[in-house]
Amino acid sequence: xxxxxxxxxxxxxxxxxxxxxxxxxxxxxxxxxxxxxxxxxxxxxxxxxxxxxxxxxxxxxxxxxxxxxxxxxxxxxxxxxxxxxxxxxxxxxxxxxxxxxxxxxxxxxxxxxxxxxxxxxxxxxxxxxxxxxxxxxxxxxxxxxxxxxxxxxxxxxxxxx
Amino acid sequence: xxxxxxxxxxxxxxxxxxxxxxxxxxxxxxxxxxxxxxxxxxxxxxxxxxxxxxxxxxxxxxxxxxxxxxxxxxxxxxxxxxxxxxxxxxxxxxxxxxxxxxxxxxxxxxxxxxxxxxxxxxxxxxxxxxxxxxxxxxxxxxxxxxxxxxxxxxxxxxxxxxxxxxxxxxxxxxxxxxxxxxxxxxxxxxxxxxxxxxxxxxxxxxxxxxxxxxxxxxxxxxxxxxxxxxxxxxxxxxxxxxxxxxxxxxxxxxxxxxxxxxxxxxxxxxxxxxxxxxxxxxxxxxxxxxxxxxxxxxxxxxxxxxxxxxx
Numbered sequence: 001x002x003x004x005x006x007x008x009x010x011x012x013x014x015x016x017x018x019x020x021x022x023x024x025x026x027x028x029x030x031x032x033x034x035x036x037x038x039x040x041x042x043x044x045x046x047x048x049x050x051x052x053x054x055x056x057x058x059x060x061x062x063x064x065x066x067x068x069x070x071x072x073x074x075x076x077x078x079x080x081x082x083x084x085x086x087x088x089x090x091x092x093x094x095x096x097x098x099x100x101x102x103x104x105x106x107x108x109x110x111x112x113x114x115x116x117x118x119x120x121x122x123x124x125x126x127x128x129x130x131x132x133x134x135x136x137x138x139x140x141x142x143x144x145x146x147x148x149x150x151x152x153x154x155x156x157x158x159x160x161x
Numbered sequence: 162x163x164x165x166x167x168x169x170x171x172x173x174x175x176x177x178x179x180x181x182x183x184x185x186x187x188x189x190x191x192x193x194x195x196x197x198x199x200x201x202x203x204x205x206x207x208x209x210x211x212x213x214x215x216x217x218x219x220x221x222x223x224x225x226x227x228x229x230x231x232x233x234x235x236x237x238x239x240x241x242x243x244x245x246x247x248x249x250x251x252x253x254x255x256x257x258x259x260x261x262x263x264x265x266x267x268x269x270x271x272x273x274x275x276x277x278x279x280x281x282x283x284x285x286x287x288x289x290x291x292x293x294x295x296x297x298x299x300x301x302x303x304x305x306x307x308x309x310x311x312x313x314x315x316x317x318x319x320x321x322x323x324x325x326x327x328x329x330x331x332x333x334x335x336x337x338x339x340x341x342x343x344x345x346x347x348x349x350x351x352x353x354x355x356x357x358x359x360x361x362x363x364x365x366x367x368x369x370x371x372x373x374x375x376x377x378x379x380x381x382x383x384x385x386x387x388x389x390x391x392x393x394x395x396x397x398x399x400x401x402x403x404x405x406x407x408x409x410x411x412x413x414x415x416x417x418x419x420x421x422x423x424x425x426x427x428x429x430x431x432x433x434x435x436x437x438x439x440x441x442x443x444x445x446x447x448x449x450x451x452x453x454x455x456x457x458x459x460x461x462x463x464x465x466x467x468x469x470x471x472x
Contacts, residue, residue: 057450114288152398
């Protein structure tokens with residue numbers, strides 16, 4: 001119990017690193033909890049600038065002025081499309097790891113061509129690298145253990161219409 | 162340049178035909194098989210879509226089947242060739258623990274994706290571009306550039322599940338069949354022999370496949386893969402909003418960023434995809450999303466790797 005509480009704290013801490021600027025794409029009722037039947041604490045018009053504080057499944061916690069409440073993930077778009085190339089998810093893995101700058105933007109300066117159109121056109125098969133790919137495959141037992149440790153349970157969900 | 166076209170002619174000549182009766186591939190995509198159907202087809206050997214692989218490597222025997230022209234072993238061999246081609250453009254990242262982690266997530270998804278019998282493989286490619294790729298037969302790749310934009314295991318699962326949906330629905334396979342030269346026949350024996358993955362037949366397949374990644378799939382295929390991907394993630398036990406969450410992040414990357422160029426050329430805009438996906442999600446979908454503290458292992462895994470890399 002204590003362990004899962006500690007994990008929960010870690011998880012929350014991880015998802016709270018830095019608020020991300022966002023904009024509502026429709027009129028949004030800010031909810032007191034992450035639930036449709038929760039109390040509405042503020043009504044935001046379309047195109048309201050907000051800060052995304054936390055993600056939780058279908059919901060995002062938003063700050064708008066002094067109001068802090070929940071809306072749907074699909075109610076917003078993150079800001080930043082017009083900012084510089086190193087902006088983006090402020091707590092993305094790359095940023096957390098300090099890998100963000102230098103690999104983005106002008107790829108001509110990186111010396112790594114990677115998977116652009118030209119490289120795809122000129123690629124010669126690399127059989128040894130494919131063998132390496134195969135070597136990373138997990139055994140059934142490893143996947144079982146991975147699912148268990150991740151508290152992941154298979155469930156029945158219909159394909160969407 | 163001249164060597165490429167020379168190779169192409171040789172390969173065309175060398176290939177046995179494969180597209181017999183492929184004119185019937187248009188129209189509706191088949192829905193993914195449920196696990197029962199998948200299990201049945203696994204039980205009946207390599208049969209998929211009613212094809213008996215034992216009959217021949219060549220022409221399909223049941224033209225009425227949607228994918229009757231390509232047997233599953235053929236699809237898998239094609240996928241190997243295309244995967245080797247991709248890895249010729251950019252290699253796998255060297256970090257074995259990260260590669261293992263991505264395989265664990267992917268293989269968890271594979272169990273519930275509708276084609277659990279395929280030899281699924283997952284790899285992080287050492288490339289700054291933001292992208293992900295699927296080959297026929299179940300090879301899934303995600304670039305370093307995209308991994309860096311991912312924040313949680315659920316997001317990683319969402320991206321992998323989208324790519325897996327392309328395989329389940331045979332989007333690339335159908336695209337290849339549509340664009341390969343009429344009369345091109347892919348002989349499995351040719352792929353397996355004749356120099357293996359470096360042989361002429363394999364190279365020709367890789368070239369057609371890689372051209373597909375430059376051309377991109379149709380808008381319908383991409384939106385369908387989003388809708389199937391979120392269900393695959395949910396079936397495996399993940400909260401299914403990982404994929405839309407990644408799309409939210411990708412919508413913030415400026416279109417002027419060169420690392421997004423191919424992705425944006427070959428996919429509907431992330432914002433359009435969010436709009437389309439939202440419209441397909443029923444109200445009860447929310448109930449599939451429960452916080453899962455155990456998945457903090459994502460941060461732990463990748464931080465450990467970063468620390469190890471610095472030493």
